[in-house]
Amino acid sequence: MEPVSPRLRAFLSEPMGEKDVCWVDGIGRELAINLVTKGFSKAYILLGQFLLMHKDEDEFQKWLICCFGATQCEAQRSATCLKEWCTCFL
Numbered sequence: 001m002e003p004v005s006p007r008l009r010a011f012l013s014e015p016m017g018e019k020d021v022c023w024v025d026g027i028g029r030e031l032a033i034n035l036v037t038k039g040f041s042k043a044y045i046l047l048g049q050f051l052l053m054h055k056d057e058d059e060f061q062k063w064l065i066c067c068f069g070a071t072q073c074e075a076q077r078s079a080t081c082l083k084e085w086c087t088c089f090l
Contacts, residue, residue: 005025005077007025008025008077008080008081008084010023011023011024011025011043011081011085012081012084012085012088015089016043016044016047016085016089017044018042018044019042019043019044020032020041020042020043021035021036021040021041021042021043021045021046023043024043024046024078024081024082025077025078025080025081026073026074026075026076026077026078026079026080026081027074027078028071028074030069031064031068031069031070031074034068034069035068038067038068046078046082047082047085047086049063050079050082050083050086051086055082055083055086057076057079057080057083060075060078060079060082061075061076061078061079062075064078064079
């Protein structure tokens with residue numbers, strides 16, 4: 001099991017609220033710009049897409065890579081972050 005990054009720990013430490021999408025672990029600057037440009041400006045909007053995909057991490061990762069140009073690492077870390085947040089708060 002991978003160690004928890006400080007960014008993931010911070011994201012999981014409290015409810016999502018109105019956090020910008022760049023707070024999600026794995027979302028780099030360029031990916032955040034691509035997401036915001038297409039209407040995914042808040043972390044809860046990205047979470048909504050993850051939930052619409054029935055929390056399927058593989059499907060979510062493919063979506064981030066194909067639609068927004070995420071790297072495999074970014075997609076994997078983002079999916080893990082949202083999955084862990086769901087485990088903590090849903």
